[in-house]
Each structure stands twice: as structure tokens, then as C-alpha cells.
Amino acid sequence: MSFKIALSGLNAASAHLEVTANNIANVNTTGFKSSRASFADVYATANNDVTKTTPGAGVRLNTIVQQFSQGNIDFTDNNLDLAISGEGFFTMKGNSGVTYTRSGAFSVDREGYVVNNNNERLQVFPPTSNGSFATGSMTDLQLQITENAPKASTKADIGVNLPGDAPLPTSTPFDPSVATSYNHATSMTVYDSLGTSHTATLYFVKDAAANTWQQHLYVDDNAVGGANTLTFSDTGELVSPASGTVGYPAYATTTGSADIQLTFDYNNSTQYGNEFGVNTLQQDGFTTGRLTGIEVDASGVVSARFTNGQSAELGKVALANFSNPNGLQQQGDTSWAETFSSGSPRVGEPGSSNFGLLQAGALESSNVDLTEQLVEMITAQRNFQANTQMISTADAVTQAIINIR
Numbered sequence: 001m002s003f004k005i006a007l008s009g010l011n012a013a014s015a016h017l018e019v020t021a022n023n024i025a026n027v028n029t030t031g032f033k034s035s036r037a038s039f040a041d042v043y044a045t046a047n048n049d050v051t052k053t054t055p056g057a058g059v060r061l062n063t064i065v066q067q068f069s070q071g072n073i074d075f076t077d078n079n080l081d082l083a084i085s086g087e088g089f090f091t092m093k094g095n096s097g098v099t100y101t102r103s104g105a106f107s108v109d110r111e112g113y114v115v116n117n118n119n120e121r122l123q124v125f126p127p128t129s130n131g132s133f134a135t136g137s138m139t140d141l142q143l144q145i146t147e148n149a150p151k152a153s154t155k156a157d158i159g160v161n162l163p164g165d166a167p168l169p170t171s172t173p174f175d176p177s178v179a180t181s182y183n184h185a186t187s188m189t190v191y192d193s194l195g196t197s198h199t200a201t202l203y204f205v206k207d208a209a210a211n212t213w214q215q216h217l218y219v220d221d222n223a224v225g226g227a228n229t230l231t232f233s234d235t236g237e238l239v240s241p242a243s244g245t246v247g248y249p250a251y252a253t254t255t256g257s258a259d260i261q262l263t264f265d266y267n268n269s270t271q272y273g274n275e276f277g278v279n280t281l282q283q284d285g286f287t288t289g290r291l292t293g294i295e296v297d298a299s300g301v302v303s304a305r306f307t308n309g310q311s312a313e314l315g316k317v318a319l320a321n322f323s324n325p326n327g328l329q330q331q332g333d334t335s336w337a338e339t340f341s342s343g344s345p346r347v348g349e350p351g352s353s354n355f356g357l358l359q360a361g362a363l364e365s366s367n368v369d370l371t372e373q374l375v376e377m378i379t380a381q382r383n384f385q386a387n388t389q390m391i392s393t394a395d396a397v398t399q400a401i402i403n404i405r
Contacts (some may be wrong), residue, residue, distance in 0.1 A: 020376045031334040033071075042058045043056055072393050100320055133301075161272050162184065176201070188202070191286060192260055222251070244267035285347040291304055
């Protein structure tokens with residue numbers, strides 16, 4: 001009997017060493033969670049007939065428990081590297097179904113999808129038309145690899161200060177090629193529906209009437225409509241046009257685009273002091289753009305940046321959590337699968353209840369404590385040696401009995 005008891009001890013110590021060896025081997029594995037061997041004693045009895053004189057029958061491996069404690073956050077130079085600070089798992093979808101991982105080492109495949117090393121796609125909540133995210137559904141995160149579509153200029157905010165003591169021009173009538181026929185000018189770039197840029201120039205001509213100016217718009221040196229009157233109060237504020245906006249006739253381009261239809265808002269324009277100044281000159285159009293970078297904020301919102309200065313929200317990273325994470329089935333490659341024991345996944349947004357925040361440009365390292373594992377290794381080794389000695393002792397006792405004459 002003692003041979004079997006000692007043999008069970010050897011098996012237990014061997015399992016302890018295997019678990020410890022696996023932990024040590026994965027000390028540098030991103031997102032790895034260490035394990036702990038749990039043992040239970042054994043009693044060989046019939047009909048639950050256990051008495052105070054019943055010896056134990058050894059030990060057995062009861063279960064291997066995973067330790068889902070937080071690993072250290074290590075920063076990288078890749079914006080697609082993501083680390084979860086707190087609870088939750090990344091949700092991945094591949095050919096074998098849905099898996100869950102703490103390893104946020106992501107890259108982009110040839111189709112623009114964000115994937116892990118197993119070519120599984122990261123799941124996100126898709127954006128909606130009202131600027132929020134559809135948290136009731138998930139989709140693959142795909143980066144926009146085509147050019148960002150242009151937007152034709154339609155509106156502009158013009159904030160200039162026209163000097164109240166400006167003299168009348170010495171040349172008449174107004175001619176943009178004659179500098180003495182106007183007082184001041186400023187230019188900005190506008191865009192047509194194909195994203196082609198055009199130069200819009202505003203000319204300001206002092207009128208003989210008090211506090212009154214004539215404004216002319218030229219696009220690519222071509223007049224757009226006639227003169228428009230801007231009138232200011234004796235305190236320098238714009239009073240006419242009453243709405244503060246001026247709508248211009250459609251301008252036909254030579255690029256094959258739709259006509260440019262512009263409306264300028266002059267409400268921020270004034271007539272103060274004796275110097276001309278441009279305070280605001282902003283229009284709402286832009287040209288085509290190529291993807292230049294990806295940003296992921298702490299709440300999981302993934303945004304794409306383009307060369308035209310625009311950005312677009314591509315989705316919000318979906319995290320999952322479980323009532324019993326230890327019930328998850330290990331799949332290898334630091335990923336897990338849902339089981340009956342783990343319960344169904346609870347899906348939510350980073351930073352919400354029971355979910356951690358995201359750190360972009362960082363990875364969660366293994367949570368293995370190397371010092372602790374080395375101590376475990378020594379302990380398991382001593383246990384193995386002790387059980388080996390027990391077998392030697394049992395063998396010596398048996399041999400002594402056999403040798404009795």
C-alpha cells in the first residue's frame with residue numbers, strides 16, 4: 001500500500017513540476033496567465049466506512065487553476081498594440097469561431113482587417129450615423145485602405161477687421177489687377193466635389209457711405225457674382241446683411257466637378273481701429289486623403305487619421321467578461337473559448353462596469369512571478385525526492401520481511 005501512496009506522491013510532484021515549468025517557460029509570453037496545481041487527498045474505503053484508524057491512500061491532482069491577475073503594462077511603438085488595464089478579454093473571430101484573449105498584439109492583414117497572430121479578427125461595436133456606437137452588435141475591425149472621399153466647400157466663416165479710418169481707393173472702378181482700386185484682400189483654398197483645390201480671393205473696397213464696404217469674390221481669378229455690401233454700426237459691429245451671411249452664385253469649374261456653391265458668414269467681421277486683420281478664415285471642404293495613422297483612446301474608440309486633416313471613427317473595441325473565467329477552455333496561443341462552466345460572455349465597452357480601460361501602444365506582459373515560480377520548483381523537487389525516499393524505505397521494509405527465516 002505504501003508503494004502506491006508514494007507513487008501517487010511522485011505523480012503529484014511531477015504534475016506540480018510540469019505546471020511550474022509551463023509557467024516559467026511563458027514568463028515572456030504576452031497576455032499569458034499563470035496556473036496553479038491544486039491537489040486533494042485520497043481515501044480507499046467501501047461504503048464511506050472511514051474511521052479514525054483508516055490511513056490515507058495518497059494524493060491526486062484535483063485541478064489546475066488559472067490566475068487571471070493583472071500583468072504589467074509594457075509600452076511599444078505600435079498603436080495597434082492594445083493592453084487591457086483591468087478586467088475583460090478581447091473578442092476575436094476566426095474560422096474556428098469566437099475566442100477570447102488578453103494578448104493585444106494586433107496587426108493589419110492585406111484586406112485591412114485588424115488581426116492577431118492566428119489571423120483572427122478583432123471585434124468592435126460599429127459606429128452609427130448619429131455619432132454613437134451600436135453596442136448590440138459586433139463586427140470585424142477594418143481599416144479604411146481606400147482614399148478618404150473629398151467634400152466640396154459650401155460654407156466659410158470669415159472674420160476680418162476692416163479699419164474704420166480707411167481712405168477711399170484712388171482708382172475706380174474696382175479691378176483686381178489694379179491694387180489701388182481696393183483697400184484690402186485675403187485668400188483661402190476651397191475645394192470642388194472632386195477634391196480639386198481652388199483659390200478664393202476676397203477683395204474689400206471702402207465705400208463713400210459711412211461705415212460701408214463693398215466686397216467682391218473671385219475664384220481662380222474669375223468673378224463670382226457682383227459686389228456685396230457690408231455695413232457696420234458706429235460701434236464697429238456688422239449690421240448688414242442682417243443675417244450676416246452672403247450667398248454667391250454657382251461657380252462652374254473646369255475640372256468636371258459639380259459647380260461650387262458658396263455661402264460666407266461675416267458675423268465675426270468688425271470695423272475697429274485702423275488696421276486690417278484676418279481673425280477667422282475657415283471653410284468646410286477638403287480634398288482626398290490617404291490613411292496616415294490609427295488612434296485608440298482609453299474607451300476603445302478606434303479613429304483613422306488622413307492626410308487631408310480629417311479623421312473617422314471606425315468602431316469601438318468590444319470587451320467580454322465571464323462569471324467564472326476559470327471555466328474557460330484554454331485554446332493555446334493565449335486564447336480561451338467559452339464553456340458551460342464559464343457561463344455566457346458579458347459584452348461591454350472599455351471603462352464601463354466590470355471592464356477595464358485600454359492602453360494603446362502597449363502590451364500586457366505575462367503575470368508570472370519568476371521568483372515565486374522558482375520557489376515552487378524547489379518545493380516540488382523536494383516533494384519528489386521525499387516520495388522517492390518513501391519508495392526506497394518501503395522497499396527496504398519489504399525486503400526485510402522477505403528475508404525473515
